[in-house]
Amino acid sequence: MPAIHKHPEFIVRSAEPFNGGPPLPLLREHVVTPSELFFVRNHGNVPDVDVASYRLRVEGVVDRELQLSLAELRNEFPSVTLPATLQCAGIRRTELMAVEPIPGELPWEAEAISHGVWRGVPLHAVLAAAGVDSTAKHVAFSGLDVVQRRGETFGFGGSIPLAKALSPELMLAYELNGAPLPPTHGFPLRVLAPGYVGARSVKWLATITLQAEPSANYFQQRAYKLFPPDVHANTVDWAEGEMLGELDVNAVICQPTADATLPRGTIDVQGYAIAGGPQGIERVEVSSDGGTTWTEARLSAPLQPWSWRFWSAQLALSAGCHQLVVRACAMDGATQPPVAGPIWNFKGYMNNAWHRITIVVS
Ligand SMILES: Nc1nc2c(c(=O)[nH]1)N[C@H]1C(S)=C(S)[C@@H](COP(=O)(O)O)O[C@H]1N2
Numbered sequence: 001m002p003a004i005h006k007h008p009e010f011i012v013r014s015a016e017p018f019n020g021g022p023p024l025p026l027l028r029e030h031v032v033t034p035s036e037l038f039f040v041r042n043h044g045n046v047p048d049v050d051v052a053s054y055r056l057r058v059e060g061v062v063d064r065e066l067q068l069s070l071a072e073l074r075n076e077f078p079s080v081t082l083p084a085t086l087q088c089a090g091i092r093r094t095e096l097m098a099v100e101p102i103p104g105e106l107p108w109e110a111e112a113i114s115h116g117v118w119r120g121v122p123l124h125a126v127l128a129a130a131g132v133d134s135t136a137k138h139v140a141f142s143g144l145d146v147v148q149r150r151g152e153t154f155g156f157g158g159s160i161p162l163a164k165a166l167s168p169e170l171m172l173a174y175e176l177n178g179a180p181l182p183p184t185h186g187f188p189l190r191v192l193a194p195g196y197v198g199a200r201s202v203k204w205l206a207t208i209t210l211q212a213e214p215s216a217n218y219f220q221q222r223a224y225k226l227f228p229p230d231v232h233a234n235t236v237d238w239a240e241g242e243m244l245g246e247l248d249v250n251a252v253i254c255q256p257t258a259d260a261t262l263p264r265g266t267i268d269v270q271g272y273a274i275a276g277g278p279q280g281i282e283r284v285e286v287s288s289d290g291g292t293t294w295t296e297a298r299l300s301a302p303l304q305p306w307s308w309r310f311w312s313a314q315l316a317l318s319a320g321c322h323q324l325v326v327r328a329c330a331m332d333g334a335t336q337p338p339v340a341g342p343i344w345n346f347k348g349y350m351n352n353a354w355h356r357i358t359i360v361v362s
Pocket residue numbers: 038039040041042043044086087088089142143144145156184185186197198199200201202203204
């Protein structure tokens with residue numbers, strides 16, 4: 001298994017498979033997350049891929065099947081560079097777990113997100129080279145990693161609708177932050193599907209299949225599906241549920257951290273906000289009284305499509321306990337739910353309730 005190079009303060013949520021992310025104050029220090037701080041979500045092993053023999057296969061309902069080496073992808077196709085934020089659907093699951101337990105899932109806090117500068121081939125260029133048949137409605141991806149679940153062994157995969165696959169932001173990425181993809185982030189090639197849950201950005205990409213239906217893979221048909229709050233593991237009908245795609249507006253307080261004790265005076269509250277889609281964040285508001293009164297935060301990072309924005313606010317607080325809350329509004333008017341209870345789901349996805357932390361001012 002290739003070595004994983006991460007920052008000494010990286011929070012490891014699971015060692016095998018390797019999963020983790022940076023402490024929130026460190027995450028908030030860089031608009032472009034350095035690779036050693038970039039969160040990792042692995043369901044299986046980190047494949048050790050030999051670039052010389054690596055081939056991407058493009059198949060399914062296409063005019064011609066393709067087998068492409070990394071050199072062909074780099075030299076014979078156009079390249080694009082795109083800053084984009086990647087976010088796991090399981091982000092902030094611990095807050096849903098506080099509503100009702102979610103056994104068997106990773107206890108992510110708000111660190112399952114990072115922002116990178118990606119370089120690769122526009123997916124539409126590769127699809128054009130293969131020639132997409134008119135019966136194709138979905139583009140399925142599969143990875144080279146192996147996942148083990150309850151005695152079963154299978155691969156990681158997922159799909160996106162053809163219209164999303166053809167949109168300009170979709171990329172087959174071979175670089176992150178100016179360097180070849182690190183092994184744990186999908187070397188030598190991964191999908192980058194900005195605006196969609198991280199699960200569709202398939203790493204160690206082996207095949208692209210054009211087909212009429214969504215992917216039959218476990219991670220499309222069971223995991224990464226959203227069910228109403230009354231559905232539980234023992235009552236679920238896997239044929240139901242909504243396959244996750246587009247992300248929702250979200251905002252998080254990174255600094256101070258939960259349960260911090262701070263000296264009296266003006267405190268600097270900092271965090272990130274993300275709209276989900278390309279439209280960007282319009283406004284971020286912060287409260288120090290649990291959401292009764294609000295102060296507008298200053299948005300610092302420039303507005304770019306598919307990207308988070310950093311925000312900060314100065315609050316003068318009296319001695320005592322305070323509940324800090326943040327909420328954001330996207331350019332399309334989308335807002336967040338005040339509490340997590342009504343959006344609880346038994347797999348623990350898509351928590352975008354107002355982020356609340358308690359701090360003590362002494
Ligand atoms: N092949 C493969 N691709 C994968 C995964 C995986 O386990 N195997 N995890 C997915 C999930 S759920 C997320 S959130 C992102 C995380 O990407 P990162 O580890 O580069 O941050 O990768 C996605 N792509």
